[in-house]
Amino acid sequence: MVTTDPTQLMERLDKPAAPRRTSLDDSRGYRIFRVVNVVVLLGVVAVTLYPFVNIVAQSFSSELYIRTGQVNLFPRGFNLDTYKLVAADPVFWNSYLNTVIYTVTATAISIVLTTIYAYVLSKHRLKGRNLLIGIAVFTMFFNGGLIPNYVLVSGLGMTNTIWAVVLPNAISVFNLLVMKAFFESLPAELEEAAAIDGLNTYGILLKIVLPLSKAVLATMILFYAVANWNSWFQAFIYFDRSELFPVTVYLRNMIAGASSATAVGAVESNALAISANIKAVTMVLTVLPIVVVYPFIQRYFVSGVMLGAVKQ
Amino acid sequence: MRTKWKRTLLTLVAGSLVVGTAACSDDSTGAGGVDLEGKKVAAMAEYKAGDQFKATEPLDVSLLYLDQAHYPLKNDWLLWSEITSRTNVKLQPTVVPYSDYDQKRGLVISSGNAPTIISKTYPGQEEPFVSSGAILPVSDYLDLMPHFKEKIEKWKLQPELNTLRQADGKFYLLPGVHEAVWQDYTLAFRTDELTRLGLSAPKTWDEVYTVLKAIKAAHPDSYPLSDRFEGKAILNYAGQTFGTQAGWGYVKNTTWNESEQKFDFTGVTPEYKQLIEYFRKLVDEGLMDPESFTQKDDAAIQKFASGKSFAISSNAQNIVNDYRPNLGNIPGATVAKIPLPAGPKGDVIRGLRTENGIMISSKAVESDKFVATMQFIDWLWYSDKGQEFVKWGVEGTTFEKDASGKRKLKPEVAFGGMNVGAPKNLQRDFGFSGGVFAYGGPTELLQSTFTEEEVAFQKTMADKKVLPLAPPAPFDxxxxxxxxxxxxxxxxxxxxxxxxxxxxxxxxxxxxxxxxxxxxxxxxxxxxxxxxxxxxxxxxxx
The missing domain is CATH 1.10.287 (Helix Hairpins)
Known part of the structure; x- marks a missing residue:
């Protein structure tokens, strides 16, 4: 069934299902189910939240209490010295700044490229559209592998430049398909009307389509930003100088370096001097921005992923 | 006419071949028969053991550098500038985080982008790259490395070098070399508890068993031994004294059988079975925590630091960094390493005097500065002066020597347990004693940074008999x-x-x-x- 009136469509989606009194709602089985549901989900919350709270508590605790395993939900031997220590480390802040720059740049590039590609793919009249989709989807299943990628990027002279981390994989195919589905769900009449009023293709995209796509854009920004903030592998592969590393590489080296000092026969195993509370502080500071931003984008996020999920 | 012309040509060719061969027999070749003519730019003409290497013109050498999180590389380290002023060489490090060093090393070598010096490679790790031809068969060029050769001869390290040989009879790794076998890991005990119970430090594994049993009797609800390193350390050092290889020591599947002159499959030897039975007994009687083989190091340290366990595997650093500071909650608690207990095989250790070292990219040999690069590597990693320099730094700036030649850090420089609380740190602020450069060397130099306690421990270990090495058996x-x-x-x-x-x-x-x-x-x-x-x-x- 094809609905042509956008307002009608919106109404139908917004209207909550009429409350129907069925025997199912009140049945004993359903009430038991709800209780079990709540209990299980509370368990899931505890399991996912506890490690996080524990790390936060550790970051405010003194080393001795962490080492003897006495820190659980609340800090023991409260101190802020570790925060001061980490905050005074120029290497940490340099890495942090790198992460911010890489994340902003990479997200901007990804959003522009993904939007352009997705908008084109949403037009069914486009010749060769299936081929373009095929090219994108192909990369979901096959890729060149690590060494060819490395040879390519270094052959293009991008190693040790920001381009090595912001250009490869700039378009995530999953995000591309979500966006394409969203654009397809926009009524074609809107764009036809805009065209009659004299807008060209770019005008339609910029002035009509994008303003209507804030939800999906916010979702995409969130997806890309989180992925870029957390990514470390590309930076690790393509950067040869420590002043270029993002904070994730710094953190990873700190954590993995301290716990795997025991490579076979590692005779001079002096790689253990980093204390547990420094690790905890670094982790907290690293995840903080994402945790803070999440609640603000969340309302777009929930509606955003659902967009394009149902096609009429 | 034509035949005559042909003959002249043939004579010419033959003649030039003879001349060429003759040229090859003079000292312009390495042992591998590669012509080194034209590769001597910046090299010292006369360079022999005891000489200070200094390139005759500025030399850039790239280096794959393993970056430790607790002394991250700084470009203004005294290490870099001092290397340049002493040798005229500027090192250009490719910085790779410790956490994933092996992966990046594999990647840069496989993609043909490897820096000249590939540091921090343990024996065996070079094998995957041998057949690709990406790394240099260094054994062909030892004539360029007088200090390395000198140490091999002086310390009789040929059997150790033989273990590195590949099927072509060459070796591809320049290992770090020690003067003597260095056994660092052993069991550490809560010595205050031993004294309280009237026990003395166990000398054999049987005594370890009785000591643990006595501790268990005093603390029935505890596991006296709860180990870290996933049990691989204890299986390794105990395994040696049982005459077998286990834990970290289980690298290859084979053990050399000296009496029958053949290799046995380690996992089925009577010695291996005996080792397993011993630890089975410890676990079975509740003397050893079954989690010893699975728990994280931090968990094991927690148990030890909170008095739930009384013995744990340790090296010299663990004692100072992990155990002593964290035992602060238990009044009067003391901890010390015990000399490695003797096993059924006697008072023995098995050990190699080679350790991690460097590979050299085979591209280096194409450079006209190849000889100078090799001389530089020889000086920095293998000369006594170079080894002292990378470990202690610059005399007068980071350390001083007294009349007897004993080195002492300057009071403002801290390292390990020395000068705790000093404003500067030898590793973090100067770049010395870093794992990429400072390893191996004479026993005197190795022990120069040890605590007195550790020197005493090493003295007892020096009396142990070293088991013979396995001969090489390289596959084609x-x-x-x-x-x-x-x-x-x-x-x-x-x-x-x-x-x-x-x-x-x-x-x-x-x-x-x-x-x-x-x-x-x-x-x-x-x-x-x-x-x-x-x-x-x-x-x-x-």
Whole structure:
């Protein structure tokens, strides 16, 4: 069934299902189910939240209490010295700044490229559209592998430049398909009307389509930003100088370096001097921005992923 | 006319060949027969052991550098500027985080972008790159490295070097070399508890058992021994004294049988079985925490620091960094390493005097500064002066020597347990004593940074007898491929069954079935392959 009136469509989606009194709602089985549901989900919350709270508590605790395993939900031997220590480390802040720059740049590039590609793919009249989709989807299943990628990027002279981390994989195919589905769900009449009023293709995209796509854009920004903030592998592969590393590489080296000092026969195993509370502080500071931003984008996020999920 | 012309040409060609061969026999070649003419830019014409290397013109050398999180590389380290002022060489490090060093090393070598010096490579790790030709057969160029050669001769390290040889008889890794076997890991005990219970430090593994049993009697609800390193450390150092290889020591599947002059499959030797039975007994009687083999290091340290356990594996650093500071909550608690207990095989250690070292990219040999690069590597990593420099730094700036030659850090410089609280740190602020440069060397230099306690420990260890090394048995390329198919499944199965036996989830009475299962996985064919490779190598190379 094809609905042509956008307002009608919106109404139908917004209207909550009429409350129907069925025997199912009140049945004993359903009430038991709800209780079990709540209990299980509370368990899931505890399991996912506890490690996080524990790390936060550790970051405010003194080393001795962490080492003897006495820190659980609340800090023991409260101190802020570790925060001061980490905050005074120029290497940490340099890495942090790198992460911010890489994340902003990479997200901007990804959003522009993904939007352009997705908008084109949403037009069914486009010749060769299936081929373009095929090219994108192909990369979901096959890729060149690590060494060819490395040879390519270094052959293009991008190693040790920001381009090595912001250009490869700039378009995530999953995000591309979500966006394409969203654009397809926009009524074609809107764009036809805009065209009659004299807008060209770019005008339609910029002035009509994008303003209507804030939800999906916010979702995409969130997806890309989180992925870029957390990514470390590309930076690790393509950067040869420590002043270029993002904070994730710094953190990873700190954590993995301290716990795997025991490579076979590692005779001079002096790689253990980093204390547990420094690790905890670094982790907290690293995840903080994402945790803070999440609640603000969340309302777009929930509606955003659902967009394009149902096609009429 | 035409034939005459032809003959002249032939004579010319033959003549030039003779001249060429003659040219090759003078000192312009390395041992591998590669012509070094034209590769001597910046090199010292006369460079011999005891000389200070200094490039005759500025030299840039790239280096794959392993970056430790607790002394991250800084470009303004005294280390870099001092290397340049002493040798005229500027090192250009490619910085790789410790956490994933092996992966990046594999990547840059495989993609052909490897820096000249590939540091921090443990014996065996060079093998995957040998057949690709990406790394240099350094054994061909030892004539360029007088200090390295001198140490090999002086310390009689040839048997150790032989263990590095590949099927072509060459070796591809320049290992770090020690003057003497260095055993660092052993058990550490809560010595205050031993004193309280009237026990003395155990000297054999049987005594370890009785001591643990006595502690258990005093603390019935504790596991006296709760180990870290996933049990691999204790299995390794105990394994040596049982005459076998286990834990970290279980690198290859084979153990050299000196009396029968052949290789045995480690996992089925009587010694290995005896080792397993010993630890089975410890776990079975509640003397050893079964979690020793699975828990994280931090968990094991927690148990030790909170007084729930009384013995744990340790090296010299662990004592100072992990145990003493964290025992602060228990009044009067003291901890110390015990000399490695003797086992059924006697008071022995097994050990190599080679350790991690460097590979050199085979591209380096194409450079016209190849000879100078090799001389530089020889000086920095293998000369006494170079080794002292990378470990202690600059005399007068980071350390001082008294009349007897004993080194002492300047009071404002801290390192390890020395000058705790000083404003500067030898590793973090100067770049010295870093793992990429400072390893190996004379025993005197090695122990110069040890605590007195550790020097005393090493003295007792020096009395132990060192077991003979296994001879080389390198595979050729085809054998290598066949062997790889067997090696990993066999090894995985042995390690997995070892744990099952020790933890009791598999009964010792099923030992024969275990041997049969190994046979089904190709143990016999594999051992035939190893022993035939050994025989072939022995016939060819004596």
């Amino acid at each position: 390329e085809l054998e290598r491929e066949r062997a790889t198919l067997w090696e990993t499944p066999l090894k995985d199965f042995v390690l997995q069954s070892t744990l099952q036996f020790i933890l009791g989830s598999r009964d010792m009475s099923t030992w024969d079935a275990y041997v049969k299962e190994l046979d089904a996985k190709g143990m016999t064919e594999y051992m035939e392959l190893v022993n035939s490779a050994y025989k072939r190598y022995k016939e060819k190379n004596g």
